[in-house]
Amino acid sequence: MRSHWIIGIGKLVSWMSTVLHLGAGATWPGEIALRVNHGIFAFFVSQFRKEIILVAGTNGKTTTSLMITQVLEKHGFSVVHNSSGANLLNGVVSACIQRSSWNGTLRADYGVFEVDENSLPVVISIIKHKESVKGFTLVLLNLFRDQLDRYGEVDVIAEKWEKSLREQRAQHKKKSNSRNKKIIQIIANADDPLIAHLASIASISTPDIKAFYFGLNDRALFQQRMDHATDSIFCPSCGSRLAYEGMYYSHIGVWHCLSCGAKRPVPDIDAWQSPLPGLYNQYNTLAAVAALRSVGVSDSHIQNALTDFAPAFGRQEEFLMDGKRLKLFLSKNPAGFNASLQTVLNMKPITLLLVLNDRIPDGRDVSWIWDVDFEVLGNKKIEIIVSGDRAYDLAVRIKYAIQFQNFTVETDLKKAISHVLQTVKNGETVYILATYSAMLAVRKVITGKKIV
Amino acid sequence: MNHELTIAWLYPDLMSTYGDRGNIMVLQKRCQWRGIATRVTPVTLETEAKELSHCDLIFMGGAQDRQQKIASDDFIRRKGPVIGEMVESGIPALFVCAAYQFVGHYYKPYQGDAIPGAGIFDLYTEHPGDQAKRLIGNVVAQLESDQFLSTSSYDQTIVGFENHGGRTYLGSKMKPLAKVLHGFGNNGEDGYEGALYKNSIGSYFHGPLLSKNPHIADWLIATALEMKYKNDLALAALDDRLEWQAHAFLLHR
Numbered sequence: 001m002r003s004h005w006i007i008g009i010g011k012l013v014s015w016m017s018t019v020l021h022l023g024a025g026a027t028w029p030g031e032i033a034l035r036v037n038h039g040i041f042a043f044f045v046s047q048f049r050k051e052i053i054l055v056a057g058t059n060g061k062t063t064t065s066l067m068i069t070q071v072l073e074k075h076g077f078s079v080v081h082n083s084s085g086a087n088l089l090n091g092v093v094s095a096c097i098q099r100s101s102w103n104g105t106l107r108a109d110y111g112v113f114e115v116d117e118n119s120l121p122v123v124i125s126i127i128k129h130k131e132s133v134k135g136f137t138l139v140l141l142n143l144f145r146d147q148l149d150r151y152g153e154v155d156v157i158a159e160k161w162e163k164s165l166r167e168q169r170a171q172h173k174k175k176s177n178s179r180n181k182k183i184i185q186i187i188a189n190a191d192d193p194l195i196a197h198l199a200s201i202a203s204i205s206t207p208d209i210k211a212f213y214f215g216l217n218d219r220a221l222f223q224q225r226m227d228h229a230t231d232s233i234f235c236p237s238c239g240s241r242l243a244y245e246g247m248y249y250s251h252i253g254v255w256h257c258l259s260c261g262a263k264r265p266v267p268d269i270d271a272w273q274s275p276l277p278g279l280y281n282q283y284n285t286l287a288a289v290a291a292l293r294s295v296g297v298s299d300s301h302i303q304n305a306l307t308d309f310a311p312a313f314g315r316q317e318e319f320l321m322d323g324k325r326l327k328l329f330l331s332k333n334p335a336g337f338n339a340s341l342q343t344v345l346n347m348k349p350i351t352l353l354l355v356l357n358d359r360i361p362d363g364r365d366v367s368w369i370w371d372v373d374f375e376v377l378g379n380k381k382i383e384i385i386v387s388g389d390r391a392y393d394l395a396v397r398i399k400y401a402i403q404f405q406n407f408t409v410e411t412d413l414k415k416a417i418s419h420v421l422q423t424v425k426n427g428e429t430v431y432i433l434a435t436y437s438a439m440l441a442v443r444k445v446i447t448g449k450k451i452v
Numbered sequence: 453m454n455h456e457l458t459i460a461w462l463y464p465d466l467m468s469t470y471g472d473r474g475n476i477m478v479l480q481k482r483c484q485w486r487g488i489a490t491r492v493t494p495v496t497l498e499t500e501a502k503e504l505s506h507c508d509l510i511f512m513g514g515a516q517d518r519q520q521k522i523a524s525d526d527f528i529r530r531k532g533p534v535i536g537e538m539v540e541s542g543i544p545a546l547f548v549c550a551a552y553q554f555v556g557h558y559y560k561p562y563q564g565d566a567i568p569g570a571g572i573f574d575l576y577t578e579h580p581g582d583q584a585k586r587l588i589g590n591v592v593a594q595l596e597s598d599q600f601l602s603t604s605s606y607d608q609t610i611v612g613f614e615n616h617g618g619r620t621y622l623g624s625k626m627k628p629l630a631k632v633l634h635g636f637g638n639n640g641e642d643g644y645e646g647a648l649y650k651n652s653i654g655s656y657f658h659g660p661l662l663s664k665n666p667h668i669a670d671w672l673i674a675t676a677l678e679m680k681y682k683n684d685l686a687l688a689a690l691d692d693r694l695e696w697q698a699h700a701f702l703l704h705r
Contacts, residue, residue, distance in 0.1 A: 148470060148615060153516040233465065239522060241497075364589065365613045367658045370471030392698035396663050397474075399694055400481050409694070 006036045007104040010097040026086035030093030041089060041123075044096040044106055046132040050077070051295050052111040054123060056161075057141025057195070059336045060284040061087065061114035062312045063276070064141060067288035069112045071305040075297060077109040083312070087116045089123060110295075117143075117157045121164035128168065128182060135183035139291050140199060141283065142192045144250060144335035145371070147363030158194050158236075165202035172208045183208050187290045189283065190215035190265045191252045197236035200265065212294060214286035215254075215267035221279065222246030222253070227338055227373060237262045249279055249342070250335040269293075275309035276316055278343035280336075314439040316343075319446045324421050325429040326446060330439045332362065334371035340433050341376055349431045351423040352377075353416060354398075355388040355438035362435040366390045374401035383423050384408070387416035388438050413438075417445050455685070456489040457676050460504055462512035462531065462551070464494045466523045470615065472513025472548060474660035478669050479509065486688045488673070497526050501534045507543070509676040510535060514549030514658060524567065527554055532570030539572050544675040545652040548661060552647070552654040553577040553618055573649055574623030588615045590702055591635030591657060593645040596628055602667040603689065604696050609633070610645075610665045611702040612657030620656075622647055629653060651675050664699045666692045 010029035033040045045052065055065040062085050069081040082095040092113045100106045115123050127136055140161075143154050168184060188199030190213035203211035227250050233242050240259035247253035256263035267286075274285040285306070292302050311317055314330040329344065331337040344352065358366050374397060377384065384407035386395045395409045410416035420430045434442050461476050476492060483490045493499075493507055504510075515523060532555075539545055553559045556575040558566040562582050569576075591614050601607050610630055619639035622628060628638070629646030637645035638656065646655035653668070655661055662669040670687055677685045 145469065153469065155516050155518045234519070234522065239518070365470070365615065365659075367471035367474070367613055367660060370474030370477070370660055370663065371468075390698075390701075392694060392701050393664070395694045396698050400474075400477050400663070403481075 004103045006033045006040065007097055007100055008102055009033070009036075010094070011100075011102060014094065014098050026082070026084035026094055027088070027090045028094070029097045030090035030095075033093055033097060034090055041093050041096070041126050042130050043104065044093070044100070045111070045127055045130045047106040048080075048108055048111050048133075050109040052113070052127060052133065052136040053139065053291055053295065054120070054127075054136065055112070055114045055139040055141065055287075055291075056117060056120045057139075057189075058117065058144040058146045058333065059339070060141045060280060060287070063281065063315050064139060064284040064288050064291075065112050065114040066312045067275075067284065067306065067309060068291050070309060071288070071292055071297060071302055072110055072112065074305040075301050078107065079110045079112050080106065080108045081112045082114060085114070085312070087114045088119050092123065117146075118160070121160055124164055124168070128171070133182060135185070137185045137187060137291055137294050139187040139287050140189060140195045141287055142189055142252065142335075143194050144333055145368065146333040148365060148368075154194070158198065161198055162201060165198055169202050169206050169209060172206050183210070185294045186211045187287055187294060188213055188265075189252070189287070190267045191248060191254065191283075193233075193242060193251065193255050193264075194236050196265050197262070211265075212268045212290050213265045214269050214283070214290045215264065216248055216282065216286075217254075217267065217270040219246060221248055223249060227335075235260060235262055249339060252283070273303075273306075275306050276311060277346065278316070278339060280339040280343075314434075314443065317443075321446055322421055323426040324424050325427070326421075326432060327429055328432045328434065328439060328442060328446075330436065331433040332435050334368050337369075337372040337433065341373070344431045344433070345376060345380075347429070347431070349382055350428060351383045351385070351420050351430050353385045353387065353420045353430060353432045353434075354394055355413065355416070355432065355434035355442060356386075356391065356394040357389045357435050357438040357441070359389070359437040361437050366393050369394055369397045372397075374398055378402040383420075385410055385416050385420050387411060387413050388435070413441055414445055417442070454489065455487075455677060455681065456491070457483060457508045457673070457680070458491045458493055458506050459509045459511060460493050460495050460507035462495045462510070462527075462535075463497075463515070463519075463523045465496060466519040467513045467515040467550060469514045469516055469519075470549065470613075470658035471660050472658060475511055475513070475546060475548070475662045475669075478660070478662040478666075479511070479673060482666070482669055482690065483673060485690055488677070495531060497522070501530045504531065504534045504538065507538075508680050509672060510538065510543060510545035510652075512545075512547050512551035512554070513660075514551065520550050524554065528568060528570055532572065536570060536572040539650055539652045542651045542679055544672045544679070546661070546672060547573075547652070547654045548658060549616060549656060552656060553620065555654060556620065557623075559618060573647060573652075573654055574625035575620055575647060575654070576623075577618040577620045579618045584617070586615065586617045587619075587636035587640050587656075589613070589635055590705070591637065591645065592633045592703055593630035593635070593637065594633055595630045596644075597648060600667045600671050602670060604667065604692065606696050606699050606703065607667045609699070609703060610655075610657065610661070610668060611699050612655075612659035612661050612664065614656040615658070616656050620647075625649065629655060651679070664695060664702070666690070666695045
């Protein structure tokens with residue numbers, strides 16, 4: 001493999017972007033390496049001593065993969081993880097380059113990678129072609145509408161995944177007599193009809209592809225009213241309207257099809273204490289625990305390691321500023337935003353800062369804010385401040401949700417943050433919900449002012 | 453006199469992808485703030501077409517391909533003919549994205565046969581091929597007609613976001629809604645966006661259309677009232693500063 005010098009260049013780029021604060025250290029080393037040698041990821045893949053775990057889905061990738069990584073590391077394993085959240089192939093390769101020696105040797109047990117929805121088929125195909133890899137674990141969290149201008153519609157993603165999984169299945173059938181078999185473990189969300197459908201297509205009568213399901217069995221958590229932003233309430237097998245015994249959020253719930261008999265698979269795991277608040281984090285926790293079990297980590301180890309889980313950047317991350325607390329919730333699509341709002345409301349907030357940007361990582365289209373149920377903010381004594389590139393769009397949305405209740409528009413993010421800080425007393429918390437680039441901008445404002 | 457409007461919302465569970473329900477919220481709230489009572493009738497697959505006849509205003513939005521297929525059969529056979537008659541009689545309607553394509557003569561995908569539309573609007577849509585670029589981005593367009601004029605200095609433009617693969621071409625019975633100043637519009641070729649026929653509007657703008665274009669929302673409401681109560685009712689002015697600021701932001705960007 002003549003990859004040494006490429007890796008050298010990649011490491012150099014990585015080092016330079018860190019030193020020069022270019023902020024692109026998470027993608028460029030991998031991008032350059034891939035342009036020179038497209039097989040570079042396969043070269044890294046073959047070096048992991050144990051397994052590769054891929055985490056995919058619209059919401060929860062970063063938190064779930066971080067949970068898996070932290071538990072494995074506390075258990076004494078070395079893990080390569082794209083913790084920066086750069087989850088295209090170039091981000092995954094960059095994470096490998098950063099951890100490898102100058103000649104490209106990776107001394108690591110596990111690769112835990114969150115993978116972008118569109119990149120998943122490519123990443124899977126590279127891993128499966130590598131003979132030395134015995135198998136891998138694929139965690140499928142959920143599929144929600146997200147940045148339709150960039151990703152396309154939920155069904156388009158599901159189709160790509162289905163094609164990729166069908167290919168795996170066909171190959172396993174063909175190779176069923178060969179000794180060179182890979183075991184694929186799919187950890188799938190039973191409560192998301194589309195995800196459960198995909199896992200069952202891939203695993204049905206294919207002994208080497210195993211599906212494990214996670215889901216909730218707690219009727220007390222069923223919501224009273226259906227969210228508007230539901231995408232998969234029609235049967236993925238036959239197209240009829242699905243019936244729900246109850247919905248936990250969005251289209252996630254206990255579903256069955258009255259027409260063809262398809263129904264939610266019985267979860268292999270349905271309860272685990274989540275280290276973070278929020279229903280969506282219960283799902284992330286269940287997914288992480290199922291993945292860890294599947295690679296042989298014992299329940300007691302998982303339990304111990306998860307109790308002091310430190311959240312990923314911008315995901316319920318806490319800051320202290322002038323004696324006041326700020327809690328930052330990345331909220332980038334209707335399902336995520338609804339989940340954040342629900343979680344924040346449970347914390348009885350005094351002040352809420354909402355920040356909407358429309359840069360490339362946020363999606364240029366801000367229409368999705370009309371699919372978020374901001375109506376839950378009505379009739380509550382919460383001070384709301386709206387900011388970001390598209391502050392006025394968000395302000396109009398809030399106006400139509402809660403009428404003329406008091407809220408402030410402040411397009412200057414720095415001013416918006418100092419304003420919200422004045423609304424709470426020492427020790428009290430300001431809650432901030434922000435889209436991706438807005439979340440990074442908020443962090444910059446806060447951390448630039450010396451955080452404790 | 454107490455006024456009341458019934459708004460038909462077609463396929464809210466199938467055709468509401470790009471924040472489309474925002475149009476319904478805007479119509480409802482702008483009525484409510486003026487003391488006009490509203491009722492929204494969700495028209496789904498299971499709804500009888502005759503329910504539509506009680507409605508004073510029609511809205512139908514965009515959909516994903518799978519949902520579009522589920523809705524299309526029902527629309528062409530059952531709801532479409534009734535809506536066609538209502539549009540002909542001057543009931544105001546708003547058709548956005550997939551709905552805009554649905555009400556035309558046909559939609560021709562890049563593979564396979566043309567899918568017939570309801571033929572309510574004299575227009576057709578073609579997808580130029582899987583290599584063709586989707587038309588995506590913010591759009592600003594200058595209104596062609598002066599019927600939407602309001603008291604705001606921004607009332608000659610509409611702003612929004614478009615995201616469509618199909619290219620729509622208007623027939624001789626249609627008037628374009630607006631001339632594109634920035635973005636693509638109906639087909640990215642002739643420089644026009646949307647369509648006007650009788651009191652109905654077709655548009656590729658989501659965002660949603662009515663949230664940043666209160667003059668269009670008010671025109672739909674005023675027209676619906678006029679059709680129902682047979683006299684010209686002046687709508688009370690509202691404080692639209694936020695709406696126009698959002699409008700102006702895209703206009704000046």
